Amino acid sequence: MPTREAVLDALSGVRDPELDEPITDLDFVSGLEIEDGAAFVRLRLPTYFCAPNFAYLMVADAKAAVLSVAGIEQASVVLDDHYASDEINTGVNEHRGFDGAFPAQADGDDLEELRTTFRRKSFVSRQEQLCRALLSDEFTTLDLSDMSLEDVPPSRDFETYLERRAELGLDIGPDAPLIVDPDGNRVPEEAVVQHLRFARTVRVSIEGNASLCRGLLATRYGIQDKKEATA
Amino acid sequence: MTVTWLNWGRKGNLLYEKDSEKYFVVDEHMHFWDASPENTTNKYGEGFIKCFYDYHANLSPDEYTWTFEKYRKYTEEDIMHDLFEVGHVDKAILQSTYLTDFYDNGFNTIERNHTLVDKYPDKFLSNFGFDPRNEEKGLEILERDFEKYGSKGVKLYTAEWKGESHGWKLDDPWSLKHLEKCQELGIKNIHVHKGPTIWPLNRDAFDVADVDRTATLFPDLNFVVEHVGLPRLEDFCWIGTQEPNVYGGLAVAMPFIHAKPRYFAQIIGELLYWIGEDRLMFASDYAIWQPKWLVEKFVDFQYPEDPEFDDYAEITTEIKRKILGLNAARLYDIEVPEEMQLATAGSATGQIAADPANPA
Numbered sequence: 001m002p003t004r005e006a007v008l009d010a011l012s013g014v015r016d017p018e019l020d021e022p023i024t025d026l027d028f029v030s031g032l033e034i035e036d037g038a039a040f041v042r043l044r045l046p047t048y049f050c051a052p053n054f055a056y057l058m059v060a061d062a063k064a065a066v067l068s069v070a071g072i073e074q075a076s077v078v079l080d081d082h083y084a085s086d087e088i089n090t091g092v093n094e095h096r097g098f099d100g101a102f103p104a105q106a107d108g109d110d111l112e113e114l115r116t117t118f119r120r121k122s123f124v125s126r127q128e129q130l131c132r133a134l135l136s137d138e139f140t141t142l143d144l145s146d147m148s149l150e151d152v153p154p155s156r157d158f159e160t161y162l163e164r165r166a167e168l169g170l171d172i173g174p175d176a177p178l179i180v181d182p183d184g185n186r187v188p189e190e191a192v193v194q195h196l197r198f199a200r201t202v203r204v205s206i207e208g209n210a211s212l213c214r215g216l217l218a219t220r221y222g223i224q225d226k227k228e229a230t231a
Numbered sequence: 232m233t234v235t236w237l238n239w240g241r242k243g244n245l246l247y248e249k250d251s252e253k254y255f256v257v258d259e260h261m262h263f264w265d266a267s268p269e270n271t272t273n274k275y276g277e278g279f280i281k282c283f284y285d286y287h288a289n290l291s292p293d294e295y296t297w298t299f300e301k302y303r304k305y306t307e308e309d310i311m312h313d314l315f316e317v318g319h320v321d322k323a324i325l326q327s328t329y330l331t332d333f334y335d336n337g338f339n340t341i342e343r344n345h346t347l348v349d350k351y352p353d354k355f356l357s358n359f360g361f362d363p364r365n366e367e368k369g370l371e372i373l374e375r376d377f378e379k380y381g382s383k384g385v386k387l388y389t390a391e392w393k394g395e396s397h398g399w400k401l402d403d404p405w406s407l408k409h410l411e412k413c414q415e416l417g418i419k420n421i422h423v424h425k426g427p428t429i430w431p432l433n434r435d436a437f438d439v440a441d442v443d444r445t446a447t448l449f450p451d452l453n454f455v456v457e458h459v460g461l462p463r464l465e466d467f468c469w470i471g472t473q474e475p476n477v478y479g480g481l482a483v484a485m486p487f488i489h490a491k492p493r494y495f496a497q498i499i500g501e502l503l504y505w506i507g508e509d510r511l512m513f514a515s516d517y518a519i520w521q522p523k524w525l526v527e528k529f530v531d532f533q534y535p536e537d538p539e540f541d542d543y544a545e546i547t548t549e550i551k552r553k554i555l556g557l558n559a560a561r562l563y564d565i566e567v568p569e570e571m572q573l574a575t576a577g578s579a580t581g582q583i584a585a586d587p588a589n590p591a
Contacts (some may be wrong), residue, residue: 018462046285047282047285048278048279048281048282049278049279049282049426049427049428050427051427051428051435051436051437052427052428052432053432053433053434053435053436083274083275083278098432098433099433102432104395105395105397105430105431105432106431106432106433107430107431107433108431108433110433111433113433113434114433114434114435117435118435121465136538198465198469200501201464201465201468201501201505202465204464204465204494204497204498204501205461205462205463205464205465207494208461208464208487208491208494208497208498209461209462211491211494212462212487212491212494215289215290215490215491216285216286216289218289219285219288219289220285
């Protein structure tokens with residue numbers, strides 16, 4: 001029988017597309033029951049009016065993640081306390097697609113374009129985070145613009161960067177340049193400083209949103225904001 | 232109670248002063264809402280005010296946190312006290328958010344807001360809105376509202392629900408027609424407030440690209456992006472570098488100064504870098520937050536001592552004065568006390584804290 005740990009581990013692979021963090025770290029998973037190969041998951045979000053498209057993606061991704069666990073044959077994922085809980089839960093669990101869940105409100109059946117937009121932002125943000133660490137580690141901007149992936153010392157930031165880069169389908173081979181734009185084009189040496197300057201704004205935005213959402217969730221449910229002390 | 236209010240004229244002329252520096256304060260985005268149970272139409276109205284309350288409770292200092300009951304419907308006396316008696320505000324701009332699908336008589340309509348302007352014309356300005364989904368009829372309503380209220384600005388909430396529709400974009404054809412009408416009437420300040428829904432619902436509702444396109448089409452109008460584009464700060468910063476007629480309202484960004492001061496420092500640092508000191512405006516979003524502590528903390532604000540903040544340009548007293556009131560006064564032709572004009576006479580106008588890189 002699949003363990004609780006195995007299912008939670010699978011759920012930790014699901015990220016909030018806007019906040020670029022696992023739904024498990026964000027405390028969005030509020031319940032998990034497993035019985036005879038069937039998993040029942042409850043999710044919650046920081047507000048009643050969180051954007052329904054991102055909410056839908058998280059519920060759908062959570063369902064797919066749970067079903068990927070060996071021994072889980074059935075999965076039901078339910079979003080609580082959201083204005084569109086009924087539409088989202090029915091839409092995901094009955095495989096209606098986003099436009100089937102929100103007829104007349106969407107102009108397409110999938111959310112892949114939205115997902116890609118936010119994967120690009122995550123990539124840029126993680127690149128900046130890695131480069132900032134490298135710059136404080138004696139490397140210069142000039143070094144960074146010349147570096148290939150094989151030149152980068154191992155770190156958690158680097159692993160995360162490679163994951164986000166791979167998600168966009170970009171080259172992660174050892175010879176590939178470290179600093180590329182979200183389309184995979186190498187950023188020319190003279191543009192690296194400007195490129196990283198804007199990337200910093202993207203990172204500040206994402207990290208700030210995550211911090212706000214953690215706080216709102218804590219207030220909404222009367223729970224401890226796990227990261228408040230370090231915010 | 233009325234007797235106390237008679238003193239405001241005198242008190243209101245005393246500018247907020249700290250360390251021998253004076254500040255003229257314009258609160259460019261505040262509310263006089265009614266979300267009482269009696270006025271709440273459905274579960275969406277209930278959810279909306281609860282969501283607003285969590286923003287209030289999460290980011291306010293304890294001593295400024297109200298009960299949910301009080302928060303749903305506060306009084307004229309609360310506003311006058313919190314803004315003008317103790318809150319250091321010299322002029323406040325009431326923004327209208329109708330939400331008539333959620334609240335029987337609307338959340339805060341121009342009719343409700345304007346009662347305060349009628350009573351205290353030296354304290355308040357009020358903005359109405361328009362809804363492009365009213366099409367031709369909307370243009371008539373806009374003209375009628377302008378004749379009646381004479382506002383110099385409109386507040387637009389693009390996530391507003393109206394029957395089956397859950398939102399609209401600023402560059403929708405009927406929206407452009409309404410903006411043409413604004414230009415014709417002399418309504419020059421367009422406050423844009425994004426929310427979680429839009430048409431089509433599968434797109435990012437917070438995206439401000441429509442503001443970018445529209446600001447290009449109407450170079451003589453000022454577009455004030457409320458809460459500086461949050462949660463899309465980066466998109467707002469980007470369009471701010473492209474469009475000289477795009478401004479940032481600091482509602483929702485301000486309160487981080489207490490609960491998440493490092494994040495506030497990052498946001499304000501980014502904004503000053505990309506947008507500059509002449510296009511950012513203070514707002515409390517009252518009654519979500521109270522201006523007293525926001526103004527006091529902002530006047531005292533310094534970047535944390537940390538390498539992360541080393542390359543942000545210093546926030547001088549002059550910059551704080553502009554953000555707290557002088558920038559909004561310029562947009563709304565608000566008369567600034569003589570002593571403040573003297574205080575700013577020596578500074579170059581249009582000076583930017585740091586030249587943004589041009590990533591284009």
